[in-house]
Amino acid sequence: MMLQEIYKMFTRPYAKIVLLVIFVLMLIFSLAFVFEGQEYYDSLLSTFGKGVSFEGKLINGNLFAYQLFHALWLFVGLMVIFVSGGMISEEKSDGTLRMVLSRKVSKTGFFTARFMAAKLYAVIVVLFMAALSLGAGLVIFGNGELLAFDHGEFFVLTSNQALLSFGLAYLFYFLMLLTVISLSMLFSVLFKSSIKAILVTVSVIVILYFVSSLELSLFDSVKPFLFTSYFTSWSQFFTTPIDWMKLTFDAIVLIVHILIFYTASVMIFSKQEVLD
Amino acid sequence: MKRNLLFTAFLVVSLLLSYQAFSQTGDAFSYIEKYNQRLDSIKNYQAVFTVKSEIPLLNIPVTRGKMFFKWPAHYSISTYQFTVLPKQKLTPVIRFLRRANFKSIDRGIETVNSQPCKVVELHPYDTTTTVAQYTIWVDINTYMVRRIFVSEKDGSEFVYHYSYDDDADMLPSKLFYTFNYSLPHEQNVMLNPVALRVDVENSQVYEGKINIDFAYSNIRKK
Numbered sequence: 001m002m003l004q005e006i007y008k009m010f011t012r013p014y015a016k017i018v019l020l021v022i023f024v025l026m027l028i029f030s031l032a033f034v035f036e037g038q039e040y041y042d043s044l045l046s047t048f049g050k051g052v053s054f055e056g057k058l059i060n061g062n063l064f065a066y067q068l069f070h071a072l073w074l075f076v077g078l079m080v081i082f083v084s085g086g087m088i089s090e091e092k093s094d095g096t097l098r099m100v101l102s103r104k105v106s107k108t109g110f111f112t113a114r115f116m117a118a119k120l121y122a123v124i125v126v127l128f129m130a131a132l133s134l135g136a137g138l139v140i141f142g143n144g145e146l147l148a149f150d151h152g153e154f155f156v157l158t159s160n161q162a163l164l165s166f167g168l169a170y171l172f173y174f175l176m177l178l179t180v181i182s183l184s185m186l187f188s189v190l191f192k193s194s195i196k197a198i199l200v201t202v203s204v205i206v207i208l209y210f211v212s213s214l215e216l217s218l219f220d221s222v223k224p225f226l227f228t229s230y231f232t233s234w235s236q237f238f239t240t241p242i243d244w245m246k247l248t249f250d251a252i253v254l255i256v257h258i259l260i261f262y263t264a265s266v267m268i269f270s271k272q273e274v275l276d
Numbered sequence: 277m278k279r280n281l282l283f284t285a286f287l288v289v290s291l292l293l294s295y296q297a298f299s300q301t302g303d304a305f306s307y308i309e310k311y312n313q314r315l316d317s318i319k320n321y322q323a324v325f326t327v328k329s330e331i332p333l334l335n336i337p338v339t340r341g342k343m344f345f346k347w348p349a350h351y352s353i354s355t356y357q358f359t360v361l362p363k364q365k366l367t368p369v370i371r372f373l374r375r376a377n378f379k380s381i382d383r384g385i386e387t388v389n390s391q392p393c394k395v396v397e398l399h400p401y402d403t404t405t406t407v408a409q410y411t412i413w414v415d416i417n418t419y420m421v422r423r424i425f426v427s428e429k430d431g432s433e434f435v436y437h438y439s440y441d442d443d444a445d446m447l448p449s450k451l452f453y454t455f456n457y458s459l460p461h462e463q464n465v466m467l468n469p470v471a472l473r474v475d476v477e478n479s480q481v482y483e484g485k486i487n488i489d490f491a492y493s494n495i496r497k498k
Contacts, residue, residue, distance in 0.1 A: 047457065048331065048484070050430075050432050050455075051362070051363050051432060051455025051456065051457055052362060052455060053360075053361050053363055053364075054359070054360055054361075055353060055359050056355050056357055056359055145357050145358040153333045153334075154333060156357075158337060158357065239335075240335055240337075
């Protein structure tokens with residue numbers, strides 16, 4: 001059943017469209033990077049440039065991948081919802097869910113298989129992003145140091161450090177995608193219409209992310225409880241020294257959210273009556 | 277008669293004062309010229325250098341590079357990694373300063389690293405240049421430059437501190453460079469597209485430090 005669900009997942013039109021959109025966005029970004037990348041970084045470094053001069057090649061594959069990651073992470077996160085948001089509700093609206101469940105399949109087993117297929121899709125999305133940004137970037141622009149920035153501070157990472165940071169950042173980004181997917185599947189269980197499930201998930205994430213990003217003390221006490229507050233933690237893998245304690249905690253928070261959304265979905269789904 | 281005497285006395289005093297001023301100016305700049313003359317005796321050299329920087333808001337690991345010099349003025353640098361260097365890179369700051377372009381003022385003698393140094397203040401005649409003033413500390417015994425303070429018209433200030441080993445002669449074994457800069461608020465927001473947070477104080481002046489160690493080889497003199 002697992003293989004069947006994976007096959008179904010990848011035959012969904014949205015699954016291919018998301019990958020295609022990532023590819024198109026990467027092409028657009030490449031053009032901007034080639035034509036204006038050097039100028040952009042020169043202007044950024046000119047802040048320090050009055051008293052200092054910089055030596056070495058800055059425009060390289062690592063910087064390309066890093067910038068592309070910054071440009072795409074939120075879009076990709078939201079686009080994945082189009083795939084996962086309809087995974088249960090679409091079957092409900094099409095009336096095929098009853099037929100699927102009439103076979104010797106438990107509801108928990110069915111949902112878990114779907115969840116695992118979505119998880120695999122998240123892995124593929126992250127690998128696709130990594131191959132397009134880091135792989136293509138290194139082939140086209142070559143290797144070199146990475147000039148990263150976080151909270152208004154620059155960090156120059158050696159090429160080896162950068163590679164490790166990318167690996168860890170992609171891993172964390174996978175957790176972020178999985179949180180989004182599990183939330184969208186929860187709404188997919190709750191709503192019969194896939195459009196409703198997708199829209200509600202996008203709205204919840206946009207609103208919570210907006211609150212997480214606001215620099216107002218009013219929301220300071222709420223922010224630690226919002227999973228969206230940990231969405232950008234992957235960028236901290238590009239700082240030195242890496243705050244392992246904080247990032248481990250952030251990852252645990254996301255994992256706990258994934259488990260909560262998954263458990264809630266299974267509980268609700270197993271109690272739901274499947275009608276035509 | 278009295279008037280003539282008074283005029284003669286005034287003339288003598290004026291001449292004496294102007295001679296003193298001229299001789300003081302000449303003396304002050306001559307220290308820089310002597311340094312440049314000694315530096316000019318080196319035909320070529322190469323050096324391996326290590327850069328350690330301590331720049332707020334810019335974290336760069338320790339980097340290494342190579343430097344080549346060929347007389348009269350060919351300086352080239354190759355670095356293994358992306359790195360930060362002082363404004364004039366590794367070219368000696370006062371190597372190409374000419375007497376005709378500056379008004380020099382003798383600021384007496386000060387001790388730098390237990391060495392007595394002549395303090396020379398230079399003001400460029402060219403009003404279009406960005407430099408407002410150089411203050412140079414030249415060792416009165418060896419003519420080695422121990423410290424250079426550069427002040428620019430926009431308020432930027434750079435200080436070069438040089439240390440020497442005995443065997444490298446006029447070439448510094450260490451350069452400690454400090455500079456100031458401020459990060460504009462708008463730039464900071466642009467730097468950080470991930471978070472909307474701005475935890476850097478608007479237009480605060482920061483001090484950056486760069487430490488460079490040199491290891492010379494193939495020093496050839498004329």
